[in-house]
Amino acid sequence: MEFEAVIGLEIHIELNCPTKMFCDCPNDPGAAPNANTCPICLWFPGAIPQFSQAALEKAALLCLALGGELQPRSAFDQKVYYYPDLPKGYQLSQAHHPLSRGGGIDIADEDGARKRLRIHHIHMEEDVAKLVHELEGRTPISLVDFNRAGAPLVEIVTEPDLRTPHHAMEFLKVLRTQGRYAGASECSMENGTMRVDANISVRPRGTEQMNTKVEVKNMNSIRHVGDAIAYEIGRQSAAVQAGEAVVLHTRLWDPDKKATFPMRAKFEGPCIPDPAAPVIELSPAWIETMRSRLPEMPAPRAERFVSRYGLAGEEATYLSADPELAAYFEALIEAGIAPRTAMHWLTTQLAPALKDRGRELGNSPVTPRRLAALLHLLSRDEINAQAAREVLAALFESDADPEEIVRSRGFRQVSDRDALGELIDKVLEANQTAVNDYRNGQDKAMGFIIGQVMQASRGKANPKIIREILATKLTSGR
Amino acid sequence: METIFAYLPPRTDPLADGAPPGLRTAIQPCLSVAGWPTDAGAPALADYAALEDATVVSRLRQAGATLVGLTRTGEFGFGLTGSQAGMAVRSGAADLELVVDLAGESRLAAARAGIWGFKPSWGTVSRFGVIGLIPSMECCGILAGDAPPIGEFLRAAAGPDERDFSLPDEEAPDLSGGRVAAGETTVGVVVEALDALPSPAREAFRASLATLTAAGFALREVSLPDFPLFALVHQIVGAVEASSSAGRYDSVRYGRRSPGAKNWNEMYLLSRGAAFGTLLKSYLFQGAYFQFEAYEAYENACRIRARLLAAMAAATSQADFLVLPATNPAAPAKAATPEDIYAQSRFTAFANVTGQPALYLPPPSGEDRPGWQLTGPRRSDARLLAAGEHLRGILQGGE
Numbered sequence: 090m091e092f093e094a095v096i097g098l099e100i101h102i103e104l105n106c107p108t109k110m111f112c113d114c115p116n117d118p119g120a121a122p123n124a125n126t127c128p129i130c131l132w133f134p135g136a137i138p139q140f141s142q143a144a145l146e147k148a149a150l151l152c153l154a155l156g157g158e159l160q161p162r163s164a165f166d167q168k169v170y171y172y173p174d175l176p177k178g179y180q181l182s183q184a185h186h187p188l189s190r191g192g193g194i195d196i197a198d199e200d201g202a203r204k205r206l207r208i209h210h211i212h213m214e215e216d217v218a219k220l221v222h223e224l225e226g227r228t229p230i231s232l233v234d235f236n237r238a239g240a241p242l243v244e245i246v247t248e249p250d251l252r253t254p255h256h257a258m259e260f261l262k263v264l265r266t267q268g269r270y271a272g273a274s275e276c277s278m279e280n281g282t283m284r285v286d287a288n289i290s291v292r293p294r295g296t297e298q299m300n301t302k303v304e305v306k307n308m309n310s311i312r313h314v315g316d317a318i319a320y321e322i323g324r325q326s327a328a329v330q331a332g333e334a335v336v337l338h339t340r341l342w343d344p345d346k347k348a349t350f351p352m353r354a355k356f357e358g359p360c361i362p363d364p365a366a367p368v369i370e371l372s373p374a375w376i377e378t379m380r381s382r383l384p385e386m387p388a389p390r391a392e393r394f395v396s397r398y399g400l401a402g403e404e405a406t407y408l409s410a411d412p413e414l415a416a417y418f419e420a421l422i423e424a425g426i427a428p429r430t431a432m433h434w435l436t437t438q439l440a441p442a443l444k445d446r447g448r449e450l451g452n453s454p455v456t457p458r459r460l461a462a463l464l465h466l467l468s469r470d471e472i473n474a475q476a477a478r479e480v481l482a483a484l485f486e487s488d489a490d491p492e493e494i495v496r497s498r499g500f501r502q503v504s505d506r507d508a509l510g511e512l513i514d515k516v517l518e519a520n521q522t523a524v525n526d527y528r529n530g531q532d533k534a535m536g537f538i539i540g541q542v543m544q545a546s547r548g549k550a551n552p553k554i555i556r557e558i559l560a561t562k563l564t565s566g567r
Numbered sequence: 568m569e570t571i572f573a574y575l576p577p578r579t580d581p582l583a584d585g586a587p588p589g590l591r592t593a594i595q596p597c598l599s600v601a602g603w604p605t606d607a608g609a610p611a612l613a614d615y616a617a618l619e620d621a622t623v624v625s626r627l628r629q630a631g632a633t634l635v636g637l638t639r640t641g642e643f644g645f646g647l648t649g650s651q652a653g654m655a656v657r658s659g660a661a662d663l664e665l666v667v668d669l670a671g672e673s674r675l676a677a678a679r680a681g682i683w684g685f686k687p688s689w690g691t692v693s694r695f696g697v698i699g700l701i702p703s704m705e706c707c708g709i710l711a712g713d714a715p716p717i718g719e720f721l722r723a724a725a726g727p728d729e730r731d732f733s734l735p736d737e738e739a740p741d742l743s744g745g746r747v748a749a750g751e752t753t754v755g756v757v758v759e760a761l762d763a764l765p766s767p768a769r770e771a772f773r774a775s776l777a778t779l780t781a782a783g784f785a786l787r788e789v790s791l792p793d794f795p796l797f798a799l800v801h802q803i804v805g806a807v808e809a810s811s812s813a814g815r816y817d818s819v820r821y822g823r824r825s826p827g828a829k830n831w832n833e834m835y836l837l838s839r840g841a842a843f844g845t846l847l848k849s850y851l852f853q854g855a856y857f858q859f860e861a862y863e864a865y866e867n868a869c870r871i872r873a874r875l876l877a878a879m880a881a882a883t884s885q886a887d888f889l890v891l892p893a894t895n896p897a898a899p900a901k902a903a904t905p906e907d908i909y910a911q912s913r914f915t916a917f918a919n920v921t922g923q924p925a926l927y928l929p930p931p932s933g934e935d936r937p938g939w940q941l942t943g944p945r946r947s948d949a950r951l952l953a954a955g956e957h958l959r960g961i962l963q964g965g966e
């Protein structure tokens with residue numbers, strides 16, 4: 090029997106707000122343990138949650154970026170369970186009235202065809218504290234760090250539209266891009282700002298039934314999500330084939346063993362409306378204001394890069410996946426650089442140079458303005474490509490303008506025909522064998538001769554003019 | 568004094584030179600006073616000292632009030648058992664007492680002490696720093712010997728507070744009162760509330776209303792057929808809210824942790840087992856029951872609550888204010904169970920369910936007649952207080 094999987098994802102995204110969701114504590118879980126706490130997030134008696142406008146705005150931007158429909162009225166509920174990571178004894182979440190309904194993400198499936206993966210809803214939620222288990226002598230102790238308690242989260246719940254690990258991984262990649270574009274979150278599974286649970290069930294291919302699902306947690310990269318889903322599909326298919334029933338439970342992915350293992354479930358009760366947190370009412374005008382704050386999204390941006398700048402589809406998708414990279418590219422175009430040159434220098438020169446130096450585009454000393462100045466020198470033939478690469482390296486070391494670096498380090502290209510003519514005569518004289526080879530029809534000897542001239546000019550000769558002069562001098566005797 | 572107060576500060580706040588002495592205010596330890604043992608009368612908060620003043624407390628201080636001490640209270644101020652609410656005013660030790668009103672405690676304590684008791688509208692007075700149990704129903708209640716200290720309290724403490732979102736931030740409540748006069752003012756009598764009174768209390772209450780007619784007020788019968796449902800809805804919704812509010816008392820961040828636990832679960836069971844008294848435990852169990860085992864009943868209670876709000880709005884629109892009894896002579900004097908508390912609160916719980924203001928007006932001293940509970944629509948607090956003052960004049964034969 091052939092099986093197909095039915096997969097739904099539940100994705101928690103930590104919003105990059107300056108403060109927590111219901112208090113003014115810094116949203117910085119990495120600080121010294123319990124440094125970022127107050128009577129509200131520690132839930133002292135008499136505290137009242139103060140809902141963060143910034144959290145609402147970031148969450149709304151993300152919902153809009155994912156095509157969700159912001160609800161005019163949403164409200165918080167209490168997800169009750171008792172665990173030391175939960176100061177209230179319940180987690181504030183939106184179970185009955187989520188912030189947004191609907192939306193979805195378009196991915197390319199295994200055959201390259203466009204596939205729509207729908208989102209059921211998106212709701213806001215507060216994060217819980219972090220538990221650290223240690224030994225004090227021989228006594229096991231548990232420590233609680235409340236820095237993360239109350240950090241603003243959204244949870245994205247998909248429809249069970251996904252069928253394969255590929256779908257899940259592509260969904261998460263696009264989601265990450267959209268989240269970054271919306272400015273809502275870095276969406277990094279590695280850093281824990283995006284956490285993914287997958288609900289997986291299997292059924293005979295071609296049937297429509299919905300079977301008992303198993304929830305899989307603890308994947309900390311997009312790749313692991315794919316691996317865990319693939320493993321779980323295999324495990325469940327084998328179980329069903331062996332006549333075993335799949336029971337509803339939760340499993341943890343073990344990346345070392347590359348397998349999932351059952352975990353003890355936390356007790357969870359029904360959600361009751363929270364009487365203390367405010368009800369959220371959004372006016373159409375406010376929603377439109379948020380929409381207008383949303384930048385152009387990656388898919389339309391990629392299309393525009395193709396139609397306006399003539400980039401290949403793949404190049405356009407690559408550039409637009411990263412909002413900073415795309416903005417950098419457009420800044421170069423704005424500064425008068427040809428799209429192809431901009432694309433080429435960004436991907437083959439600047440990106441590796443940044444990587445070598447462990448830097449990001451956002452904090453690069455090579456600003457679009459400085460790179461554009463350099464590329465202008467190149468296009469005006471004032472320097473050659475070799476010199477341009479060296480100037481780029483120099484831009485990382487000093488604040489000087491490219492013009493100044495070219496001047497002070499003598500990178501200016503020699504385009505003086507008389508001076509080059511003299512230099513070439515000397516080189517031809519010293520390389521008679523190559524000259525004869527060329528005249529006897531061995532074209533590649535030309536490359537060697539040009540190399541020799543460049544070397545003699547210490548890299549400063551204009552290769553275009555060398556070619557022209559050589560063409561005249563050598564064809565005369567061919 | 569020790570019978571009334573659980574805590575007296577070493578020295579009362581010194582008065583500023585030449586300044587008139589402010590309201591001497593006794594506080595129930597369900598309202599936070601920075602540095603004072605505001606333990607809400609609960610073992611869960613034994614040894615707890617508040618970090619900050621409740622907004623009502625800090626505003627009273629700013630207005631020149633003197634805090635005289637913390638009064639004795641039952642667990643979390645729920646019901647009057649173990650509570651000395653009203654006694655500080657009655658004994659003359661204070662001009663004003665602040666208590667938490669969860670189901671009618673301020674009005675019932677006032678009736679017990681023969682003084683004035685006022686529950687403001689939900690959203691009129693900040694709840695910041697109120698150690699409560701039932702967030703959607705509770706608020707700071709005020710006890711005083713007469714109307715003026717209550718008015719003074721409202722002028723000092725009511726109005727927007729950025730630390731309590733439930734207060735409308737656009738406007739302070741209108742505290743100017745309003746005209747109450749015989750011949751112009753209609754008093755609504757809630758028929759079903761009277762029907763719920765056992766005889767002969769019912770006849771006595773009806774007879775007391777004759778004073779109003781004699782003074783020239785139009786009396787109008789107002790019908791609220793679902794009146795008995797107020798207390799029922801309060802019990803279901805209140806118990807569920809209390810159960811989740813009490814979830815914070817897990818001994819992880821504060822409160823007493825019981826020794827000997829081998830794991831989290833045991834720590835929870837032992838510490839929470841010691842944190843609550845028997846009556847409160849029953850109430851929390853009821854809440855947990857409705858939440859986990861009878862969720863539909865809870866949902867129904869929420870729906871009925873919305874219906875009751877509409878019915879009450881219709882009733883209050885038929886008169887300038889409504890009058891009804893405050894105490895239930897059929898209820899046990901001492902509450903041992905949540906059911907006893909709800910029997911005691913039969914005539915007061917409605918205002919906590921709807922969030923409307925309610926005032927207990929005591930009979931003139933020495934007279935053997937029932938006190939009146941007055942109520943009006945939400946945010947009619949000042950008008951209600953003005954009506955109370957006017958009626959007091961009539962009752963004392965001053966008009």
Ligand SMILES: [Zn+2]
Pocket residue numbers: 109112113114125126127128129130131239
């Ligand atoms: Zn905080």
